[in-house]
Amino acid sequence: FYHHHLDSAGVASGCELPPGPSGIPFFGNLFQVPVLRPYPKFRDWAKQYGSIYHLRLGPQDMIVLNTAEAADELFVNRSKNYSSRSPPHVAHDIMSAGQRQVFLPYDKEWKATRRSLQAAIGPGPSKRLRPLQELESRVLLHDLLMHGDKGLRDLAEGPNGEVPEDHWFSLIRRYTTSVVLIVMYGKRANKVINNHQLHKIYAVLANFTKVGQPGNYLADVFPILRKLPDFLAPWRVEARQMHEWEMELWGGFLHDLKSEMSAGCIPNDSYVSTYLKARSDAGHANAPGCGLTPDGWLKDKLLAYTAATVLEAGSDTTASTMQSFVLFMLSHPHVLERARAEVDRVVGEERMPGWEDEPRMPYLVACIKETLRRRPPTIMGIPHRAEEDDVYDGYFIPRGSTVVGNVWAIHMDPTRFPNPTAFQPERFLTKDQNVRWGSGPDQDRDHYVFGWGRRFCQGTYIAEASLFIVLSRLIWALDFELPRHPKTGVPILPDIADEETFSDGFVSVPRIFRVGFRARGEGRRRIVEKAFEDAQVEWGMRGMEGDVR
Numbered sequence: 001f002y003h004h005h006l007d008s009a010g011v012a013s014g015c016e017l018p019p020g021p022s023g024i025p026f027f028g029n030l031f032q033v034p035v036l037r038p039y040p041k042f043r044d045w046a047k048q049y050g051s052i053y054h055l056r057l058g059p060q061d062m063i064v065l066n067t068a069e070a071a072d073e074l075f076v077n078r079s080k081n082y083s084s085r086s087p088p089h090v091a092h093d094i095m096s097a098g099q100r101q102v103f104l105p106y107d108k109e110w111k112a113t114r115r116s117l118q119a120a121i122g123p124g125p126s127k128r129l130r131p132l133q134e135l136e137s138r139v140l141l142h143d144l145l146m147h148g149d150k151g152l153r154d155l156a157e158g159p160n161g162e163v164p165e166d167h168w169f170s171l172i173r174r175y176t177t178s179v180v181l182i183v184m185y186g187k188r189a190n191k192v193i194n195n196h197q198l199h200k201i202y203a204v205l206a207n208f209t210k211v212g213q214p215g216n217y218l219a220d221v222f223p224i225l226r227k228l229p230d231f232l233a234p235w236r237v238e239a240r241q242m243h244e245w246e247m248e249l250w251g252g253f254l255h256d257l258k259s260e261m262s263a264g265c266i267p268n269d270s271y272v273s274t275y276l277k278a279r280s281d282a283g284h285a286n287a288p289g290c291g292l293t294p295d296g297w298l299k300d301k302l303l304a305y306t307a308a309t310v311l312e313a314g315s316d317t318t319a320s321t322m323q324s325f326v327l328f329m330l331s332h333p334h335v336l337e338r339a340r341a342e343v344d345r346v347v348g349e350e351r352m353p354g355w356e357d358e359p360r361m362p363y364l365v366a367c368i369k370e371t372l373r374r375r376p377p378t379i380m381g382i383p384h385r386a387e388e389d390d391v392y393d394g395y396f397i398p399r400g401s402t403v404v405g406n407v408w409a410i411h412m413d414p415t416r417f418p419n420p421t422a423f424q425p426e427r428f429l430t431k432d433q434n435v436r437w438g439s440g441p442d443q444d445r446d447h448y449v450f451g452w453g454r455r456f457c458q459g460t461y462i463a464e465a466s467l468f469i470v471l472s473r474l475i476w477a478l479d480f481e482l483p484r485h486p487k488t489g490v491p492i493l494p495d496i497a498d499e500e501t502f503s504d505g506f507v508s509v510p511r512i513f514r515v516g517f518r519a520r521g522e523g524r525r526r527i528v529e530k531a532f533e534d535a536q537v538e539w540g541m542r543g544m545e546g547d548v549r
């Protein structure tokens, strides 16, 4: 039962599976993998077994790649074989009706979604988004300024780790969610408090990361259970209900836009509106259901879940990087001071930074890259799948294996990044070289947060533009204040070396922490306030909703 693969090609090729911890009969290593916080264990195994190891989760083979060389060789050089996914059965096949873009197998549906998205978030189109990101960044700065001392209050997370809506984290998340909402639907998130749509987006996202957690359902691990009838498979009934609940949101966005268009409104430019127009011109004004039309157009559910993937992939990942950045800056005041000195030197006091300043801010860019390296949001990437038997470094990789690019182990590899737990932006400063993000997809890379090969994150241009504009402006405009211990007066800040500072789940993000915000002087305060007021006029001229506070 266990060595069925070896019986065939593995033994035939004379190769063994990669080394790995020995498991128990039937379940393999299933119970050795900590469900909620797997990456520390996956890194310990990397230290023990080296660049590649093997686990078995029930009948499923898992291959874990722990060096950049191994991951580049398989995911990039052999991308034809390693560009598919092995999605969690309950979260993908049932809850997402098999339509969530990020989990689609490497086939014509995925190709159609990827191609269509490229026209909205690829390198050229993402440049056209910049004026809107710029406006949203003004709103965020203003929000943080208005938040002021309120950031020092001690708020509690919700029962499932939810961020309270009046915590400063929510202000950052409004920005990142609004940006992806604009690209996908041409609409903004124009308020934070009592914004039911935002609440629902985060609830769906949190539920998805929970339900999709490897090891969450036995039916994910043991395909045989999928044959059980409904009355013996409560998880299936539950997941179908979750699908309806998700479709109220994702299908609701699509439905609203369609209604506006058919009522004759001219919608703002967006991925979905452009797609619907083109699809309608091709004779598919209506295309309900899943998958593709015979001539290759995305039908409604696939379209809704493709837009949903962008909303999900772009919000928390980008927001948490900004939150981690603040945490790292406050834990390393000398770094903050140097980054600020650079920003001040380049732009002065009279105006805010903009993208045109980026080439002259190598240290700030290095700080952002070091944030991504030291704390990658998708900390073990998103697993790929081997479609055919393969051999790497003398080891056999069975077809159907789930293949993990262990981003955390790669980023913590001391041969690649000396003193890996230290936060040292200097490691990315190369003398006399132009500023470069070095995030891939080519192999000359500084970090691996965006994955590999044909499945490489499609949103990097938008993500990096957001990180630059928000973080350069943040340290230009605002000073930070930490709460102090009532007796000792010592500033309170979570310890970056403590795992508990970050959430569990496969997107591991900082837990909420307290910071107060203050303008760095009257002049800068006035610039932020004016920029916010001007933004309101611009929203109006663009036919978009202004901010409600």
Ligand code: HEM
Binding pocket: 101, 102, 103, 114, 117, 121, 180, 309, 310, 313, 314, 315, 317, 318, 321, 377, 378, 381, 382, 383, 449, 450, 451, 452, 453, 454, 455, 456, 457, 458, 459, 460, 462, 463
């Ligand atoms: C710091 C922010 C971000 C991080 C860390 C991140 C990370 C990732 C990772 C690890 C993957 C999977 C790569 C692989 O399979 O090897 C991915 C896929 C993806 N990302 Fe991002 N992402 C970020 C921001 C964004 C943004 C802003 C967008 C959209 C505007 C976006 C859109 C996507 C999409 C559509 C995919 C699916 C690609 C596919 O499966 O074909 N991401 N991202």
